[in-house]
Every structure is written in C-alpha cells, then in structure tokens.
Amino acid sequence: MAKDVKPTRKNLMEIEDRIELSERGHGTLEKKRDGLIMEFMDILDKAQDVRGDLAQDYQNAQKKINMARAMEGDVAVRGAAAALQEHPEITTESKNIMGVVVPQIESSRVSKSLDQRGYGIMGTSARIDEAAEAYEDLLESIILAAEVETAMKKMLREIETTKRRVNALEFKLLPDLYEGQEYIEQKLEEQEREETFRLKKIKEKKEQAEKEEREAEEAEAEDEDEVAPDDESGDTAEPDMEQSTAGGVPGGD
Amino acid sequence: MSAGASNPEYVNARVRSRRASLFADEDYRKLVRMGPSEIARFMEETEYEREINALGARFSGVDLIEYALNRNLAKHFQDLLDWSEGRLYDHIARYLRKFDVWNLKTIFRGIYTDTDPEEIRTDLIRAGELEDATIERLLETDSIEDAIEFLRATSYYEPLTVAYEEFEDHGALVPLENALDREFYENLLADVSRGPSAEPQEGPEAKYVEFLQAEIDFRNVRNALRLARSGADLDPAAYYIDGGVLFDRADLGRLVGDYDALVDHIAENKRYGDRLSGALERLRDADSLIQFEHALDAALLEYADTLSSIYPTSVSAVLSYILAKEREVENIRAIARGREVGLDETEIEEELVIL
Numbered sequence: 001m002a003k004d005v006k007p008t009r010k011n012l013m014e015i016e017d018r019i020e021l022s023e024r025g026h027g028t029l030e031k032k033r034d035g036l037i038m039e040f041m042d043i044l045d046k047a048q049d050v051r052g053d054l055a056q057d058y059q060n061a062q063k064k065i066n067m068a069r070a071m072e073g074d075v076a077v078r079g080a081a082a083a084l085q086e087h088p089e090i091t092t093e094s095k096n097i098m099g100v101v102v103p104q105i106e107s108s109r110v111s112k113s114l115d116q117r118g119y120g121i122m123g124t125s126a127r128i129d130e131a132a133e134a135y136e137d138l139l140e141s142i143i144l145a146a147e148v149e150t151a152m153k154k155m156l157r158e159i160e161t162t163k164r165r166v167n168a169l170e171f172k173l174l175p176d177l178y179e180g181q182e183y184i185e186q187k188l189e190e191q192e193r194e195e196t197f198r199l200k201k202i203k204e205k206k207e208q209a210e211k212e213e214r215e216a217e218e219a220e221a222e223d224e225d226e227v228a229p230d231d232e233s234g235d236t237a238e239p240d241m242e243q244s245t246a247g248g249v250p251g252g253d
Numbered sequence: 254m255s256a257g258a259s260n261p262e263y264v265n266a267r268v269r270s271r272r273a274s275l276f277a278d279e280d281y282r283k284l285v286r287m288g289p290s291e292i293a294r295f296m297e298e299t300e301y302e303r304e305i306n307a308l309g310a311r312f313s314g315v316d317l318i319e320y321a322l323n324r325n326l327a328k329h330f331q332d333l334l335d336w337s338e339g340r341l342y343d344h345i346a347r348y349l350r351k352f353d354v355w356n357l358k359t360i361f362r363g364i365y366t367d368t369d370p371e372e373i374r375t376d377l378i379r380a381g382e383l384e385d386a387t388i389e390r391l392l393e394t395d396s397i398e399d400a401i402e403f404l405r406a407t408s409y410y411e412p413l414t415v416a417y418e419e420f421e422d423h424g425a426l427v428p429l430e431n432a433l434d435r436e437f438y439e440n441l442l443a444d445v446s447r448g449p450s451a452e453p454q455e456g457p458e459a460k461y462v463e464f465l466q467a468e469i470d471f472r473n474v475r476n477a478l479r480l481a482r483s484g485a486d487l488d489p490a491a492y493y494i495d496g497g498v499l500f501d502r503a504d505l506g507r508l509v510g511d512y513d514a515l516v517d518h519i520a521e522n523k524r525y526g527d528r529l530s531g532a533l534e535r536l537r538d539a540d541s542l543i544q545f546e547h548a549l550d551a552a553l554l555e556y557a558d559t560l561s562s563i564y565p566t567s568v569s570a571v572l573s574y575i576l577a578k579e580r581e582v583e584n585i586r587a588i589a590r591g592r593e594v595g596l597d598e599t600e601i602e603e604e605l606v607i608l
Contacts, residue, residue, distance in 0.1 A: 062594075066590070066591075066594040066596070067543070069590050069594075070586065070587040070590035070591045070594070070596075071543075071583065071587055073319055073323075073583075073586055073590075074315070074316065074319055074590070075319065075323070075359075075376045078376070079358065079359055079362050079376065082362040082363070082365070082366045082368070083358075083362050083365070083425075083426045083427075083430065084425065084426075085365065085366060085424070086424070086425070113483060113485030113486070113487070114479060114480065114483040114485045114487060115427055115485060115487050116425070116427075117427075118425050118426050118427060119426070119427070119430060120358065120426070120427055120429075120430025120431045120433070120434050121427070121431060121476055121479065121480075121492055122430075122431050122434035122435060122438070122472065122476060122492060122494065123354065123355075123358065123430060123431075123433070123434040123437075125475065125546055126475065126478075126479055126482075126541070126542035126543055126545075126546050127543055127546070129479060129483070129542075130541065130542075130543065
C-alpha cells in the first residue's frame with residue numbers, strides 16, 4: 001500500500017488525518033464491542049432460561065394433549081380445536097440496544113379464558129381445558145423465545161461485524177496507514193536531504209566557477225603586464241606553465 | 254317418541270347377551286401389553302371384526318381403532334333403539350340424544366371451519382335419534398343458520414335460535430354448543446321427574462331418576478370446579494343445569510368463588526359424599542381436575558351397576574349397559590392412544606383405564 005502513495009506532504013497530512021480518525025473509530029468500536037458482549041451475555045442467560053421453559057412447556061403440552069386424545073378421543077380433541085377460528089395476534093415493535101435494532105413481540109389473545117376457547121363448557125372435560133391451557137402456555141413461550149432468540153442472533157451478528165471492524169482497523173487499516181505515514185516521512189526526509197545536497201553541490205560548483213573566473217582574470221591581467229615591459233622568450237614560457245598548472249587543478253580534482 | 258307398550262324384559266334379555274360379550278378385565282390386561290396394530294388385530298377377532306374390516310382400507314393404526322370403536326358403539330346403541338318400544342324407547346332415546354348433540358356440534362364445527370363434509374362425516378357417531386337423512390342434509394349446508402333451520406322440527410331448534418343471536422354477536426361457537434348440551438341435560442328428566450314433589454319415590458323409575466340426577470350433578474360438579482379453577486369472570490348460573498340434587502342455582506353462584514367451600518359442599522352431601530370421599534381428598538391437594546373427573550366417571554359407572562342389580566329388568570339395566578359399553582370403547586381407545594404415544598403399562602392402567 002505504502003508504495004502506491006505519492007510521497008507528498010499533502011498525502012502525509014491526509015494519512016495523518018485518517019490515522020487520527022481511525023484510532024478514534026477503533027477506540028469507539030472497541031467500546032461498542034465490549035458493551036455488546038455484555039448485553040449479549042445478559043440476553044444469553046435469558047435465552048437459556050426461555051429455551052429451558054420452552055422445552056418443558058412443549059413436553060407438558062404434548063403430555064396433556066396425548067392424555068386428552070387418549071381419554072376423550074382424537075375426534076373430540078380435533079373437534080374442540082376446530083371450534084375456534086380466531087387466531088392469536090402478534091405485533092412486532094423494535095427497540096434499540098446499543099445501535100442494534102431488535103424486535104419486541106407483543107402477543108394478544110393467546111391465553112384465553114374458559115369461555116373464549118370456542119368449545120362449549122358443558123359438554124367437554126377438564127382434560128381438554130388442560131391441553132388447551134398447556135398449548136396456550138407453549139405458544140406464549142414460543143413467542144418469548146422468538147423475541148429473545150432473534151435479539152440474540154442480531155446481537156451476535158452485530159458483535160461479529162464490530163469485531164471484524166475492530167480487527168480490520170487494528171491489524172490492517174491502521175498498520176497500513178502507519179506504514180504509509182512512515183514511508184512518506186522517510187521519502188520526504190530523503191528528498192530533503194537530496195535537495196540539501198544538491199543545493200550544496202550547486203553552491204560549490206558556482207563557487208568553483210567564480211573562483212576560476214577570478215583566477216583567469218588575474219592571469220590575463222598578469223600577461224598583459226608582462227608583455228608590456230620586454231619581449232623576452234623566457235618571459236613567455238612562464239604564463240604557459242601557469243596556464244597548464246591552472247588547467248591541471250580541475251583535472252586533478 | 255315410540256308408540257306401544259314398553260318391553261323392558263325383551264330388551265334386557267338382549268342387553269344381557271351383549272353385556273356378556275364386553276371385554277373382561279383379563280382382556281384389558283392383555284391389551285395394555287400390546288401395540289396399536291396388535292390391538293387392531295386383537296379386535297379383529299372379537300365383535301369389532303366387521304368394523305375393523307370395513308374401515309381397514311381407509312384408516313390405519315390408532316385412527317382405525319378409534320373409528321371402528323365409534324362405529325361399533327353406534328351400531329350397538331342403534332340396536333337398543335330398534336329393540337325398545339314405548340316408554341322404554343323414550344328413556345333410552347333421551348339418554349342417547351347425547352350422540353345427537355355430539356353430531357350436531359361436530360357438524361357446526363365443520364361448517365364453522367369450512368371443513369369438507371366427507372371429513373365431518375367420518376367423525377360422526379350415529380348412535381342418536383336424528384335420522385341419517387337429516388344428518389346428510391345438515392352436512393350439505395353452508396351456513397350454521399341454514400343448519401339450524403333444518404332442525405326446525407326438533408327440540409334443538411328453539412334453544413339454538415336463541416343462542417344463534419349470541420353467536421352472531423361474538424362469532425364463537427360457545428353459545429351454540431352450550432345450548433345443545435343444556436337441551437340434552439335438561440331434557441333427561443323431562444316426563445320422569447317434575448321437581449322433588451313429583452319424583453317417583455320407589456321402584457325402577459325412582460332409581461332411573463336417581464341415576465340421571467347423578468349424571469346431572471356430576472356434570473354440574475365438573476363445570477363448577479372448572480369454573481372455580483379457571484378464575485375466569487364467568488356467570489356460574491349460565492352454566493348451571495337444572496335437575497340435580499347437589500346444587501341449586503344460588504348455591505353454585507356462591508360456591509364457585511370459594512373453591513374449598515365447593516369441595517366441602519360436595520363432601521357433605523349424603524348421596525355422593527362417601528362415594529367420592531377419596532377423590533375429594535385428592536382434589537383438595539392436587540392441581541389437576543383430571544383425577545377427580547376420573548373418579549366421577551368411575552362413580553357414575555358404579556352407580557349404574559348398582560342400579561342394574563337392584564332392578565335387573567328395568568331401564569336402569571339398559572343404561573348400565575350403555576355406560577359399560579361406552580367405558581369399553583373409552584378404555585380400548587385410551588389403551589391404543591396411550592401405547593401410541595409411548596405411555597407405559599402402569600401409566601395406562603393408573604391414569605386411563607377404568608375397570
């Protein structure tokens with residue numbers, strides 16, 4: 001990732017902003033994850049209780065209906081069940097637990113009194129009442145279990161998502177950003193060093209050129225001085241030698 | 254209503270032979286060790302053979318047993334009506350009208366839930382007085398109102414018409430079913446007893462009245478205890494059946510609110526207190542009414558047996574046979590269903606079977 005980023009100061013600033021945001025987000029998400037886990041543990045305890053009750057209610061209801069079918073006959077039990085057309089009503093609302101929207105199921109007309117079950121009271125027995133009551137209890141338990149278990153599943157999914165986000169920030173995004181930041185910083189420093197060195201070199205070259213120019217001017221001035229007093233050949237050899245020495249210094253560098 | 258003289262001697266002679274073919278204790282002991290298919294096989298070798306064979310192609314397992322039992326019960330009770338004449342016919346028919354009530358309730362429930370007539374037909378027990386043609390016409394009706402209209406010529410028409418208004422208001426079958434049951438119970442004693450002063454004091458008819466009063470009292474007891482246990486805000490008087498000796502309407506209204514007083518009231522009654530003392534003790538502590546209902550059923554059966562042995566050629570003996578036959582059907586069904594759902598032998602013997 002780091003190599004894809006252009007090592008510019010602007011990018012460095014952007015990355016620094018992103019690091020700050022990500023660190024803040026990481027902290028918040030960690031807190032959210034821990035909070036969700038605590039809420040989840042509460043719901044888990046409740047769900048375990050509800051599950052236990054549900055299994056017990058189911059067994060009880062099965063036993064009651066089996067006894068009713070045995071004593072009253074299947075036909076009588078089916079007949080009593082057919083005497084009611086009205087179904088229980090279920091309404092769902094939602095509540096928010098740390099940002100997770102979980103359902104809240106409200107049921108009505110599940111538990112009925114003796115005269116609301118549809119079958120006549122005078123011609124039936126307590127066995128049918130008990131079977132009906134056991135199934136009403138079972139239905140209540142199922143509705144409660146549906147609410148708690150859906151909340152549990154949603155919480156679990158949210159915990160997973162939050163955990164993935166925290167891990168992604170902690171082990172992927174933030175390390176990448178730190179790497180990018182370091183890369184840009186190093187590159188920028190390197191560029192700075194190169195620039196300094198380059199400037200230094202230019203300065204040196206410039207100073208050298210100035211020096212040579214100055215020397216050349218001085219040599220020229222000396223030549224002119226020598227030609228003017230006498231025209232001896234030995235006099236002409238000295239500037240030549242100086243010239244070659246002057247020329248030899250840059251070459252020897 | 255049948256014309257002509259009563260013929261209890263003839264009917265009792267036939268009934269005695271039928272009674273002899275009822276399953277003995279030994280048979281039940283064998284049955285509780287069998288699975289549903291073995292029970293069906295066992296029944297095929299008894300007097301249920303014809304019904305098992307006739308229904309074997311349509312049903313299987315415990316359903317086959319239950320439908321065969323119902324059909325056999327209907328056949329036997331129809332025979333009783335065919336044999337009997339005069340006042341005896343009236344007495345028997347009045348008691349067997351509970352199957353008419355059963356059939357009407359089944360038909361109403363079928364219409365109410367828009368069930369296929371063929372499915373309703375299989376659940377009927379044609380042991381009552383209503384003719385097959387009437388039942389068939391009722392099965393073809395699409396609305397409860399039309400069905401009630403078809404019953405115009407019967408005694409059920411008037412109470413059903415009144416209850417229908419309530420049904421229209423609330424949309425539940427409860428008033429119609431209660432009206433049918435009330436009509437049955439309150440007519441049990443019609444023509445036999447018109448209040449305590451007009452009751453026969455001795456002889457077979459007095460015993461017959463005593464038995465019917467016990468049936469009504471036990472029904473009132475069941476309903477009172479169910480109302481008391483349910484805690485629902487229901488008017489007990491609406492569920493009171495006239496004709497018993499245990500409660501009057503005011504007693505029931507007062508006692509339903511106080512469960513212990515209700516149990517005490519039953520225990521203090523001379524006629525039933527001793528007979529039900531064991532069951533009442535259990536009822537005080539138990540959460541369930543089922544064991545008490547079990548005890549009531551057993552007490553009623555014992556009552557009928559006593560009556561039949563005092564006057565062996567009276568209608569009481571016939572009623573005793575009707576109850577014994579019903580008990581046989583219930584026992585076999587209970588054993589088969591109990592075995593089907595995996596109850597062990599002890600549970601079946603203790604909780605289901607009344608010998």
